[in-house]
Amino acid sequence: CPDPVPLKPEYNRYYLSGQVWPAPNPAVAETHFWLAKPLPGGGRFLINASFPYGWDGGGRLLLHNGVDAAEPLGTPVLAAADGVVVVAQADMNAWYGWRCDWYGHLVVVEHDARWFGQPVYTLYGHVLNISVEVGQRVQQGEPVAEVGFGGAATAAHLHFEVRLGSNEFSSTRNPMLWIHPGETRGVIAGRLLDPEGRPWQGVTIHLLDENGDIAATTWSYLDDPLHYINPDEGLAENFVFSDVVPGDYTAYVELQDVIYRQPVTVTAGEVALLEVRTEPYRAPEP
Structure with missing residues (x-):
């Protein structure tokens, strides 16, 4: 675990970066809506739109590496696609996020499908009552845990991440470009x-x-x-x-x-x- 705990950096708003942003790559620009909503009910995956990927909640929070969905405590959390569980534990003494005890409890699945040779992982954070174990195969829609709280979260919700290439906090991508938006959105x-x-x-x-x-x-x-x-x-x-x-x-x-x-x-x-x-x-x- 990092010691001391990292301090929240200052984020610059209405700021022009000095570095050129990557250009779109047509060779890998095909849609990859491989993932299903990781909650029951199918259809739309409704997230907290005031705290999307890449935003800090207007200065209140750390930069968001995923998205949050508010659901009642105990709501089943479902695997977003077929794969193998690679993490299923508390992170009190393990460094998977900004610091240790960032998620409270988490599940990470490495999916069968790869993206141009790179492994794809999904992370389910702030969960409770984990029902899978490391090495276990899961299918899309299979319960892996329940919505909970813990770590940096004091209210019940699901924190969901997509990680590409490696299971690292620095390897996330915007999940809303991976989860199918449903037939009406x-x-x-x-x-x-x-x-x-x-x-x-x-x-x-x-x-x-x-x-x-x-x-x-x-x-x-x-x-x-x-x-x-x-x-x-x-x-x-x-x-x-x-x-x-x-x-x-x-x-x-x-x-x-x-x-x-x-x-x-x-x-x-x-x-x-x-x-x-x-x-x-x-x-x-x-």
């Missing part, structure tokens, strides 16, 4: 960049419907000194809108006193791609 994978391809971090992005009303709000990915947040290799996104009703929308961004509007059409069961290129950065006047 779609997903937007977006990029907010300057003309040189550098990402804007911590910027508020609104999704406006055809009436000009705000249908959803998200934020471009923040960064930290250890670069814990990662884009999809194919899509190279730095923000995501999930659980979007199919239709025509406009992404709305206000940045450095300039308003940007970019249309996007969402189709059920698919990922819509969106890119907003801003004007060059303007240094504040003294």
Whole structure:
């Protein structure tokens, strides 16, 4: 376990990175909605939209490496796809997250399907009553634990992560690009960049419907000194809108006193791609 416990870094909002963001890779850009909702009931996977992947809850929390779904204590937690359990334990004395005792109890499954040669893992955090053991095979939809709390969580919910390449806290990807959105919703994978391809971090992005009303709000990915947040290799996104009703929308961004509007059409069961290129950065006047 890390000693001393890591301190929460400062995250910069409305900040232009000095590093060029990865470009989309058409060779690996195919949709990978391999995973099913890890909770009962099927259909839509509803998450806390105020604390999405890559955001810190407006400065209150550490950068989020997954997504959270509020469910009653004891709700079954289900394997998102077929695979083998590689972790099923408490993490009081084990370092799987930001620090030890980060999840309380967790289950990690390494899935049978690989992504261009890389292993895919899903992590189920803050769980209780774990019902599987390391080495056990599980099938999609099979219970592995129950919704609980513990570690960094004081209220019952499921924390869900996708890890790609290795079972490391630094290897996460946005889960909403992996979980099937259901037959009545779609997903937007977006990029907010300057003309040189550098990402804007911590910027508020609104999704406006055809009436000009705000249908959803998200934020471009923040960064930290250890670069814990990662884009999809194919899509190279730095923000995501999930659980979007199919239709025509406009992404709305206000940045450095300039308003940007970019249309996007969402189709059920698919990922819509969106890119907003801003004007060059303007240094504040003294």
